[in-house]
Amino acid sequence: MEPEPLTFVTPEGDEVTWEVEAEPYHDPFERRLTLVVQGARLVQRRVPRAAGREREYLYDLLENEARMGARLLARLRRAYPPELPRLMGYSMDAEEPFVLLSDRRGEPVSRHFGALLIAEQRALQASLFRAVRILAACGIVHRRIEPGTVRWDGASVLLTDLGHATLAGDRRLRLGEPPYACPAQREGTGHASSADDLWSAGMVLYRTVTGREIAGLPDFAAAPALQPIHDVFSGSPPSAQEVLNRLRVPDPMQSIPVEQDLKLEEGRAAFDQARKARRDPDAVERTAVHPVKEAAPQEEEPPRPPWARWLPLAVLVVLLVVLWVVTR
Missing domain, CATH: 3.30.200.20 (Phosphorylase Kinase; domain 1)
Known part of the structure; x- marks a missing residue:
């Protein structure tokens, strides 16, 4: 080469x-x-x-x-x-x-369906929910957690393909197929949530650990290692942090503080500006020539004392009395 x-x-x-x-x-x-x-x-x-x-x-x-x-x-x-x-x-x-x-690194988990030892099953769960927990702490929903995007090297996962990711709270768009995409995501209802990724991660783990095709909701009775995630498909699923607690895995966000890097934020802003320029060059030029100015904050008027509201009426009464006295 x-x-x-x-x-x-x-x-x-x-x-x-x-x-x-x-x-x-x-x-x-x-x-x-x-x-x-x-x-x-x-x-x-x-x-x-x-x-x-x-x-x-x-x-x-x-x-x-x-x-x-x-x-x-x-x-x-x-x-x-x-x-x-x-x-x-x-x-x-x-x-x-x-x-x-x-x-x-590693290989897609599809190459390990039904072939992991008990210790590997636990490690796979811990690592995948670590990834979901970190994404949730950064306000990101992956939306495509499935066997093709989860790689395993025997010790930890690598969650690939952020092309379909969105921000938590954004309106859901229809995406994915059963069983890995949750019903709300497939239907495009409500707003994106880390619970969407929990559903997908649970499905990937069940398929990988048991090696069984999934029809409907998984049956965890035959998969003791998956008991800590038995309720990720319920109407009130646990958070990724709760699942990690059940697995006795430390919360990764205790050692990975979420913070802003100004230099990286500037780079991201430059990227967004370049993206906007490609999509609507005229809009960017208009913004450069006529930048949008923020409205100056208006000072609030000081509150008036209670008697002030009656002052005009009192003045009017005095004038009427004076007028009556003069005209007599």
Whole structure:
């Protein structure tokens, strides 16, 4: 593999060029890269020209992957968790736009259906609910937790594909199929919630641990290791943190404080501005020429004393009395 230059924008908003060695595209949407100097491995996800012409929504998914990755970086800057992909950079203005992510590890859990030992089943549960808990703390709902997006390396999971993710509280859009998408998400009713991801994670765990096809709600009687998640499909599901407590796993957010990194927030704002420019260049130009000014705060009038409301009437009575005396 011959080294080639790769120019992109970092999550902080800086444009850089790295020398990389790229594997051939076995998948037109993805390939692995090796940094020539550092030797680190990355994953490049892109939208090929032909695919973009036929399915423009692929650009939206790629942009959303970058936005959600930047949001995670801005909030988890001190200790980024191994369960989530790390955004390394992006280029949305390229002829074939792409995002760069940390290298993938492990294999899809579909390769382990019904083959995990009891200890591995517990570790899989703990790691997957750690990922859900961290996403929830960052206000993100993944929406596509299924066997194809959950990877397992024998010790921990890697939850991939944030292209369909949304913010908690946003209106639900119809997405997913049974059994992995919850009914409300499939129907597009209500607002996105971390409970949606709990349902999906529970289904993935049941399918992986038991190896059984899922028809309707799972029966946990034959899966003792899954008793801690027996109620994730109920009308009042527990939180991911509660599930971790049942598994005797520490809350990861105790050691991963959620906070804002101003530099990363600036980079994310620049990304959103560039995205807006591609979709409506005229709107961005209008904003630049005629920036929207915030209304100046109006000072509140000091409260009037109670007698002030009767002062006009008293003045009127005095005038009438004076007029009556004069005219007599």
